[in-house]
Amino acid sequence: MTxxxxxxxxxxxxxxxxxxxxxxxxxxxxxxxxxxxxxQKTTFAFSEARSESFVIGNLVFATRFGLYLMAALCAFxxxxxxxxxxxxxxxxxxxxxxxxxxxxxxxAARGQSMNLTGMARSSLLRAIPITLAAxxxxxxxxxxxxxxxxEGMMLMGAFLSAVTGSLGRSVWAGLFGAMxxxxxxxxxxxxxxxxxxxxxxxxxxxxxxxATGLTSYLSSRYLQSGSLNxxxxxxxxxxxxxxxxxxxxxxxxxxxxxVYLTMILVVLIQVMLYYTRWGLRxxxxxxxxxxxxxxxxxxxxxxxxxxxxxxxVAGLGGAYLVLSSVARFDELMTAGKGFIGLAAMIFGKWxxxxxxxxxxxxxxxxxxxxxxxxxxxxxPSQFLLMAPYLVTMVVLAGVVGQSRAPAADGVxxxxx
Amino acid sequence: MGNQEVEDPRTGNAQEHQGExxxxxxxRPSQAGRRGRFRGLVLPAMAIITAxxxxxxxxxxxxxxxYEAFRDGIGQGIVRAFLVIGRAYGAFxxxxxxxxxxxxxxxxxxxxxxILRAIYPITETLRIATPYIFAGLxxxxxxxxxxxxxxxxxxxxxxxxxxxxxxxxxxxxxxxIHLPLALLAGxxxxxxxAAIPGYLKGKTGAHEVINTIMMNYIAFRLAEFxxxxxxxxxxxxxxxxxxxxxxxxxxxxxxxxxxxxRVNLGIVLALAxxxxxxWLLYKTTLGYEIxxxxxxxxxxxxxxxxxxxxxxxxxxxxGALAGLSAATDxxxxxxxxxxxxYSGYGFDAIALALLxxxxxxxxxxxxxxxxxxxxGARNMQGIARVPIDITSVLQGLIIVFIAAxxxxxxxxxxxxxxxxxxxxxxxxxG
Numbered sequence: 031m032t033x034x035x036x037x038x039x040x041x042x043x044x045x046x047x048x049x050x051x052x053x054x055x056x057x058x059x060x061x062x063x064x065x066x067x068x069x070q071k072t073t074f075a076f077s078e079a080r081s082e083s084f085v086i087g088n089l090v091f092a093t094r095f096g097l098y099l100m101a102a103l104c105a106f107x108x109x110x111x112x113x114x115x116x117x118x119x120x121x122x123x124x125x126x127x128x129x130x131x132x133x134x135x136x137x138a139a140r141g142q143s144m145n146l147t148g149m150a151r152s153s154l155l156r157a158i159p160i161t162l163a164a165x166x167x168x169x170x171x172x173x174x175x176x177x178x179x180x181e182g183m184m185l186m187g188a189f190l191s192a193v194t195g196s197l198g199r200s201v202w203a204g205l206f207g208a209m210x211x212x213x214x215x216x217x218x219x220x221x222x223x224x225x226x227x228x229x230x231x232x233x234x235x236x237x238x239x240x241a242t243g244l245t246s247y248l249s250s251r252y253l254q255s256g257s258l259n260x261x262x263x264x265x266x267x268x269x270x271x272x273x274x275x276x277x278x279x280x281x282x283x284x285x286x287x288x289v290y291l292t293m294i295l296v297v298l299i300q301v302m303l304y305y306t307r308w309g310l311r312x313x314x315x316x317x318x319x320x321x322x323x324x325x326x327x328x329x330x331x332x333x334x335x336x337x338x339x340x341x342x343v344a345g346l347g348g349a350y351l352v353l354s355s356v357a358r359f360d361e362l363m364t365a366g367k368g369f370i371g372l373a374a375m376i377f378g379k380w381x382x383x384x385x386x387x388x389x390x391x392x393x394x395x396x397x398x399x400x401x402x403x404x405x406x407x408x409x410p411s412q413f414l415l416m417a418p419y420l421v422t423m424v425v426l427a428g429v430v431g432q433s434r435a436p437a438a439d440g441v442x443x444x445x446x
Numbered sequence: 447m448g449n450q451e452v453e454d455p456r457t458g459n460a461q462e463h464q465g466e467x468x469x470x471x472x473x474r475p476s477q478a479g480r481r482g483r484f485r486g487l488v489l490p491a492m493a494i495i496t497a498x499x500x501x502x503x504x505x506x507x508x509x510x511x512x513y514e515a516f517r518d519g520i521g522q523g524i525v526r527a528f529l530v531i532g533r534a535y536g537a538f539x540x541x542x543x544x545x546x547x548x549x550x551x552x553x554x555x556x557x558x559x560x561i562l563r564a565i566y567p568i569t570e571t572l573r574i575a576t577p578y579i580f581a582g583l584x585x586x587x588x589x590x591x592x593x594x595x596x597x598x599x600x601x602x603x604x605x606x607x608x609x610x611x612x613x614x615x616x617x618x619x620x621x622x623i624h625l626p627l628a629l630l631a632g633x634x635x636x637x638x639x640a641a642i643p644g645y646l647k648g649k650t651g652a653h654e655v656i657n658t659i660m661m662n663y664i665a666f667r668l669a670e671f672x673x674x675x676x677x678x679x680x681x682x683x684x685x686x687x688x689x690x691x692x693x694x695x696x697x698x699x700x701x702x703x704x705x706x707x708r709v710n711l712g713i714v715l716a717l718a719x720x721x722x723x724x725w726l727l728y729k730t731t732l733g734y735e736i737x738x739x740x741x742x743x744x745x746x747x748x749x750x751x752x753x754x755x756x757x758x759x760x761x762x763x764x765g766a767l768a769g770l771s772a773a774t775d776x777x778x779x780x781x782x783x784x785x786x787x788y789s790g791y792g793f794d795a796i797a798l799a800l801l802x803x804x805x806x807x808x809x810x811x812x813x814x815x816x817x818x819x820x821x822g823a824r825n826m827q828g829i830a831r832v833p834i835d836i837t838s839v840l841q842g843l844i845i846v847f848i849a850a851x852x853x854x855x856x857x858x859x860x861x862x863x864x865x866x867x868x869x870x871x872x873x874x875x876g
Contacts (some may be wrong), residue, residue: 426646
């Protein structure tokens with residue numbers, strides 16, 4: 031009986047997906063093609079400057095042709111799904127969504143030129159603080175502590191990085207201060223959540239409010255003069271050889287140290303989580319602390335370590351905001367990036383690489399909006415800025431299957 | 447909070463559960479006895495006092511003149527520190543409750559202008575408390591139903607849009623119709639905005655914390671789009687604000703010939719709605735269902751309740767309450783809606799609901815306190831040059847101490863609580 035029920039549910043989901051793909055195709059035809067004039071061309075540029083050794087030519091094609099191609103691809107995927115069914119339907123969904131985005135860009139850049147390499151570059155840059163926030167969440171929640179306070183940790187990190195960076199006149203001092211600031215707030219979360227077993231969502235909220243108050247108070251007291259609020263900034267360091275690869279080189283391998291650090295952290299945490307003793311213990315504590323405790327794992331210790339490390343990572347996210355370009359701390363400068371990181375973490379299924387992927391989607395939407403403003407596309411920028419949040423909600427609602435939190439996430443551990 | 451005494455006989459069954467969520471020991475008069483009635487107030491009071499003490503230390507250690515005085519000697523330093531704290535909290539008190547000497551003098555003089563001038567700070571406290579009560583009730587209502595509505599901020603924006611639209615677009619309608627319509631529009635706007643995450647939670651299990659945060663950003667962008675210069679609801683004179691609402695949609699002020707005394711009918715409405723929420727939660731079947739789902743959705747389902755529907759209704763009511771905070775702010779004080787204004791109510795409301803232990807009466811008291819905090823902090827910034835952000839520090843500390851009463855008990859060596867007095871409010875991502 032239940033087997034039949036799940037089978038019919040899966041069947042219904044498969045059909046929904048097929049119809050969804052067809053709808054994507056239809057949307058391309060209805061929304062984009064009517065606005066295209068006869069003979070209009072779209073140009074996708076790939077080289078930003080002539081810095082690469084191999085200069086790749088621009089891709090020029092008829093806008094209509096591009097749109098029809100994308101619609102056909104979507105329609106084909108839909109038909110195949112309805113007739114035979116894909117095995118990894120979620121992957122196909124991602125690809126079809128990608129086709130739709132390409133069609134959108136083709137339409138937006140009709141009669142003009144759009145630099146895709148520059149676009150990839152700015153998407154990555156905007157994704158960095160979100161990725162760090164999401165990684166902070168992954169660190170904490172994999173061990174069973176919900177971290178709503180990422181925003182506050184980032185804010186404190188940003189604040190202290192501006193102060194220590196200005197005092198030490200060095201970006202490294204700034205980076206250290208940020209890690210300290212994040213860890214301070216995380217320490218508070220750890221004590222409240224682990225020692226006092228406070229409701230973790232509440233504890234995180236308290237940290238956000240406290241960090242907002244402390245940083246705003248101290249900055250209006252001490253950072254107005256400027257001598258404490260003028261840290262140096264990181265300069266881009268091209269990676270030898272790799273930065274000369276066309277397209278990928280300028281987009282990925284010509285950045286500042288914190289950007290590389292983030293990418294390394296993603297890989298590092300992913301590997302550590304799944305292939306080291308610490309990772310196994312962390313996951314055990316997050317899923318079933320009683321069992322882990324029986325086997326001799328110190329649940330409290332693992333949780334303290336992970337929450338503190340999570341704070342350090344969140345602090346780095348704050349430092350990135352200060353030390354990469356603006357070179358000053360502003361009140362409330364995190365502007366919700368901690369919360370978006372939280373969404374990216376759930377979207378990425380509590381997995382570092384997944385977190386990076388979903389952060390890139392947020393970064394892409396963010397940079398798309400500035401590009402489209404340049405191209406004078408008749409869509410209000412506010413609606414494009416809404417897109418990532420809408421996507422998150424749709425994803426959470428289960429189009430991609432439910433994202434499952436670690437089983438003991440948010441449950442204080444009591445030794446028996 | 448004394449109200450709870452009354453409800454015991456009728457919903458005795460629910461009260462046992464309530465002891466676990468609300469955590470107020472006065473739910474069990476048999477155990478705690480007469481003294482128990484006030485025990486529920488001890489911890490919040492201690493939390494507030496402790497936060498104020500830490501805030502005082504914070505003000506002293508961030509003051510240059512204290513350090514200079516310490517260079518001259520320890521005694522001078524301590525005196526100076528107390529002077530700084532006294533001046534700051536003195537300005538705070540005067541900003542929140544008025545200068546007592548001035549009030550007494552004004553009353554004896556019998557001049558109404560002087561009395562009004564003297565009580566101005568109190569009226570400001572009440573004015574700021576009004577939207578706080580609604581927002582706090584919104585979050586508290588969600589807590590009662592086991593939902594953490596972080597979206598009061600977004601619901602505030604959307605409700606502001608709907609309410610101001612009815613306020614300025616309807617013309618030539620008598621106040622008796624226009625004002626209720628504008629208030630209703632705010633409620634509907636907030637309710638619809640909150641119902642979406644409620645629906646998603648009930649239907650797919652998508653967590654309301656993330657979804658309400660997402661809805662906050664969407665609402666923020668929506669308001670920006672509507673009110674931006676050239677937007678559908680912009681005034682059209684190059685400023686990113688909505689048109690002024692018609693006077694027929696104004697919430698009447700108590701002192702119509704003194705425009706600066708901005709306290710209005712909203713505060714009365716807020717108290718009435720707080721009572722209504724209490725009645726709904728503790729005296730109706732719907733309230734019983736909401737609290738049961740909040741406590742244990744599995745048990746509620748087993749008892750035959752429609753859990754997804756209850757979640758949807760809880761969120762919608764919560765959103766309507768948040769909507770009223772925007773509506774009273776716009777119809778009572780601002781009379782138009784500015785673009786990109788950050789109310790901060792949504793996040794303060796979480797502190798309010800916690801401080802009030804999710805009970806409507808508690809929320810009202812907490813809101814009055816926060817109203818006083820905000821009004822006082824403004825005066826403190828003006829006179830004692832203490833940045834207004836000290837209120838956020840105090841609020842954060844208050845939440846910490848309320849949520850972790852063990853810290854307070856440790857500091858003041860209070861007795862361990864009666865069994866069951868813990869505060870369980872949210873349930874992780876589940």
